[in-house]
Amino acid sequence: xxxxxxxxxxxxxxxxxxxxxxxxxxxxxxxxxxxxxxxxxxxxxxxxxxxxxxxxxxxxxxxxxxxxxxxxxxxxxxxxxxxxxxxxxxxxxxxxxxxxxxxxxxxxxxxxxxxxxxxxxxxxxxxxxxxxxxxxxxxxxxxxxxxxxxxxxxxxxxxxxxxxxxxxxxxxxxxxxxxxxxxxxxxxxxxxxxxxxxxxxxxxxxxxxxxxxxxxxxxxxxxxxxxxxxxxxxxxxxxxxxxxxxxxxxxxxxxxxxxxxxxxxxxxxxxxxxxxxxxxxxxxxxxxxxxxxxxxxxxxxxxxxxxxxxxxxxxxxxxxxxxxxxxxxxxxxxxxxxxxxxxxxxxxxxxxxxxxxxxxxxxxxxxxxxxxxxxxxxxxxxxxxxxxxxxxxxxxxxxxxxxxxxxxxxxxxxxxxxxxxxxxxxxxxxxxxxxxxxxxxxxxxxxxxxxxxxxxxxxxxxxxxxxxxxxxx
Amino acid sequence: xxxxxxxxxxxxxxxxxxxxxxxxxxxxxxxxxxxxxxxxxxxxxxxxxxxxxxxxxxxxxxxxxxxxxxxxxxxxxxxxxxxxxxxxxxxxxxxxxxxxxxxxxxxxxxxxxxxxxxxxxxxxxxxxxxxxxxxxxxxxxxxxxxxxxxxxxxxxxxxxxxxxxxxxxxxxxxxxxxxxxxxxxxxxxxxxxxxxxxxxxxxxxxxxxxxxxxxxxxxxxxxxxxxxxxxxxxxxxxxxxxxxxxxxxxxxxxxxxxxxxxxxxxxxxxxxxxxxxxxxxxxxxxxxxxxxxxxxxxxxxxxxxxxxxxxxxxxxxxxxxxxxxxxxxxxxxxxxxxxxxxxxxxxxxxxxxxxxxxxxxxxxxxxxxx
Numbered sequence: 106x107x108x109x110x111x112x113x114x115x116x117x118x119x120x121x122x123x124x125x126x127x128x129x130x131x132x133x134x135x136x137x138x139x140x141x142x143x144x145x146x147x148x149x150x151x152x153x154x155x156x157x158x159x160x161x162x163x164x165x166x167x168x169x170x171x172x173x174x175x176x177x178x179x180x181x182x183x184x185x186x187x188x189x190x191x192x193x194x195x196x197x198x199x200x201x202x203x204x205x206x207x208x209x210x211x212x213x214x215x216x217x218x219x220x221x222x223x224x225x226x227x228x229x230x231x232x233x234x235x236x237x238x239x240x241x242x243x244x245x246x247x248x249x250x251x252x253x254x255x256x257x258x259x260x261x262x263x264x265x266x267x268x269x270x271x272x273x274x275x276x277x278x279x280x281x282x283x284x285x286x287x288x289x290x291x292x293x294x295x296x297x298x299x300x301x302x303x304x305x306x307x308x309x310x311x312x313x314x315x316x317x318x319x320x321x322x323x324x325x326x327x328x329x330x331x332x333x334x335x336x337x338x339x340x341x342x343x344x345x346x347x348x349x350x351x352x353x354x355x356x357x358x359x360x361x362x363x364x365x366x367x368x369x370x371x372x373x374x375x376x377x378x379x380x381x382x383x384x385x386x387x388x389x390x391x392x393x394x395x396x397x398x399x400x401x402x403x404x405x406x407x408x409x410x411x412x413x414x415x416x417x418x419x420x421x422x423x424x425x426x427x428x429x430x431x432x433x434x435x436x437x438x439x440x441x442x443x444x445x446x447x448x449x450x451x452x453x454x455x456x457x458x459x460x461x462x463x464x465x466x467x468x469x470x471x472x473x474x475x476x477x478x479x480x481x482x483x484x485x486x487x488x489x490x491x492x493x494x495x496x497x498x499x500x501x502x503x504x505x506x507x508x509x510x511x512x513x514x515x516x517x518x519x520x521x522x523x524x525x526x527x528x529x530x531x532x533x534x535x536x537x538x539x540x541x542x543x544x545x546x547x548x549x550x551x552x553x554x555x556x557x558x559x560x561x562x563x564x565x566x567x568x569x570x571x572x573x574x575x576x577x578x
Numbered sequence: 579x580x581x582x583x584x585x586x587x588x589x590x591x592x593x594x595x596x597x598x599x600x601x602x603x604x605x606x607x608x609x610x611x612x613x614x615x616x617x618x619x620x621x622x623x624x625x626x627x628x629x630x631x632x633x634x635x636x637x638x639x640x641x642x643x644x645x646x647x648x649x650x651x652x653x654x655x656x657x658x659x660x661x662x663x664x665x666x667x668x669x670x671x672x673x674x675x676x677x678x679x680x681x682x683x684x685x686x687x688x689x690x691x692x693x694x695x696x697x698x699x700x701x702x703x704x705x706x707x708x709x710x711x712x713x714x715x716x717x718x719x720x721x722x723x724x725x726x727x728x729x730x731x732x733x734x735x736x737x738x739x740x741x742x743x744x745x746x747x748x749x750x751x752x753x754x755x756x757x758x759x760x761x762x763x764x765x766x767x768x769x770x771x772x773x774x775x776x777x778x779x780x781x782x783x784x785x786x787x788x789x790x791x792x793x794x795x796x797x798x799x800x801x802x803x804x805x806x807x808x809x810x811x812x813x814x815x816x817x818x819x820x821x822x823x824x825x826x827x828x829x830x831x832x833x834x835x836x837x838x839x840x841x842x843x844x845x846x847x848x849x850x851x852x853x854x855x856x857x858x859x860x861x862x863x864x865x866x867x868x869x870x871x872x873x874x875x876x877x878x879x880x881x882x883x884x885x886x887x888x889x890x891x892x893x894x895x896x897x898x899x900x901x902x903x904x905x906x907x908x909x910x911x912x913x914x915x916x917x918x919x920x921x922x923x924x925x926x927x928x929x930x931x932x933x934x935x936x937x938x939x940x941x942x943x944x945x946x947x948x
């Protein structure tokens with residue numbers, strides 16, 4: 106066999122692999138969209154027919170707000186938290202070595218008093234400098250000022266300070282919908298095996314919110330942000346619902362996640378050496394519970410909604426996605442023993458494998474695919490007509506899927522879509538799969554370089570001050 | 579290769595079907611809302627006609643009953659009917675109550691037919707009954723018997739809504755029977771939900787407390803804990819019985835801890851020596867100490883203060899925390915304050931400083947330690 110023949114054989118194999126890869130991904134997207142849509146429809150009927158549990162007091166929750174240089178947004182965030190439809194909670198803001206006036210604006214606005222509160226150091230963190238507290242508001246507010254140690258370290262300090270059996274992590278630039286804490290805590294009354302609940306993160310650009318309730322919703326004006334809306338919907342209203350069917354969710358977004366404190370502490374809390382602390386904690390909980398034969402459940406709650414600002418520039422988007430991918434790399438590397446390990450069942454064979462092939466290795470596989478196509482073309486192995494048709498159909502399929510998950514939000518509470526939004530989504534769905542996907546792909550590839558560096562840096566987009574009363578993002 | 583494309587074609591076809599379904603569903607829902615408004619007006623008109631007759635003490639229309647029997651089989655119609663009743667109750671509550679009494683037989687029929695439907699519909703029917711059934715009627719054995727079957731359903735919503743009906747129904751015997759039936763299914767029902775819901779019981783609370791206590795040993799551990807938590811807020815006194823149970827050491831740890839919490843609310847002096855012995859016992863499970871430290875402050879005795887002061891230096895965080903908190907709520911003499919001041923344990927000192935400061939018992943009262 107000469108080199109040309111060998112190359113040809115290799116390319117045939119590669120082409121077949123590439124086709125199988127795309128079919129696998131299409132099948133995954135297909136099932137997640139179908140199941141996501143059906144489950145949201147089911148949830149809607151449950152709500153309509155009073156299939157809900159009501160209690161005046163659910164479970165006590167500590168809301169942890171890690172903040173680093175958030176002087177513009179932190180007061181509004183805490184104000185919004187004070188407006189939640191919930192009775193049993195406390196707010197703990199952790200100022201992780203800010204160099205701006207994050208602590209001062211909070212102390213002045215909420216009239217916090219310095220106290221010498223003992224801390225139960227269950228997880229080691231960077232040094233706590235000062236603690237402030239007030240009980241003059243609806244719920245207790247605590248501010249921890251500590252040395253800079255990164256978001257995970259800040260969250261661990263918050264857990265140490267927490268007085269409640271459950272804690273919820275949110276981002277300082279995010280806003281919980283007024284009913285979200287109630288909705289995320291409700292499943293605990295239904296099933297005591299729950300160790301963590303994840304909510305939905307939605308993009309707040311284009312939203313009018315008053316007292317934690319949506320006043321008006323439209324797709325944002327900017328194309329980049331609108332494309333991210335479609336992308337978020339595919340993830341939150343499809344993929345996570347699919348994984349939830351077999352207790353296989355590996356991600357609970359750091360912007361909206363509720364955790365059982367005792368189990369999280371027993372598992373070791375957040376890993377301060379990773380930038381994807383939310384991803385790492387959820388895998389850690391899976392591993393911990395499986396190893397200790399604990400009957401557990403990680404639950405996804407599509408009714409618990411957190412609104413978050415999306416990056417509005419490509420530069421900020423790249424920064425955000427690089428950070429996410431770094432977290433993914435670190436988390437998957439740390440738990441590499443989950444790969445095809447029967448001990449972990451579906452988590453290993455479906456969830457972990459999916460994240461490995463279709464999230465972590467995607468950039469390389471897709472570049473490999475493009476190179477293969479070019480080589481096949483030069484070696485006259487490519488059926489151009491077939492390939493063009495295949496790619497067109499694939500893009501069409503991806504676009505239709507995005508549209509399908511976007512429309513699934515019709516089944517989610519408090520969302521009404523105008524025809525203008527539907528038409529906009531239809532026109533953007535193909536663009537999202539052809540343009541945004543490759544921007545994200547580039548960010549993912551670049552995150553592989555030096556992913557171990559800058560572990561404790563707070564990557565952040567430019568913040569915009571939010572006005573809670575009738576806030577328009 | 580064409581098979582590959584065919585797969586994607588099939589996917590596209592199904593996804594498009596879903597999109598069409600979503601759009602159709604939304605459009606249909608808008609139409610249904612419009613139709614629902616028409617239906618609602620129709621129901622309202624028909625019910626109003628009956629209300630006028632009831633007001634005039636005239637005979638109600640038999641056709642109205644037939645119409646209800648026909649229409650309310652459909653859950654969407656029941657949803658609209660519920661809304662009409664809700665609206666009319668705001669305007670003319672007394673009359674609507676009389677109307678519901680006249681048509682109670684309808685609910686009997688539907689309690690049987692909805693029993694065979696899916697849990698989601700069953701739960702809704704139970705919810706409807708819990709909101710609008712004329713509870714002042716003394717008995718309705720058919721509905722009651724049916725609802726007891728609902729509480730065995732696998733859906734927690736169905737069980738909860740059925741229980742809400744029974745709490746409003748006000749029969750202690752029925753509630754106890756329903757709880758036994760539910761417990762027998764070994765289906766999960768949150769302890770907190772049960773103890774909070776029991777407080778919603780609208781009948782004779784003392785009778786319920788008595789019956790629950792009598793049947794106590796027939797329940798599972800989780801239910802026993804909920805019952806003790808409920809009895810903590812009852813007017814009835816079970817002090818002697820619970821003391822006996824605690825001293826028998828034959829109940830599960832969770833039940834014993836619930837009983838100790840009970841004695842934090844209901845002061846019963848004979849139990850004090852046992853509680854103190856827990857604080858002095860170094861071998862005992864620390865969870866007992868944590869709970870005792872939390873509740874024993876209600877017993878204003880010198881030996882309690884002494885034991886709590888000792889616990890400030892305990893190695894367990896929650897023992898220290900609860901002991902300090904309990905002490906801060908007690909009347910302390912100068913001698914007590916001096917003892918607290920002189921504790922040598924660093925962690926205990928921190929806890930004292932924080933707790934007493936937060937309760938405004940500052941240096942001038944001689945509590946803060948250096």
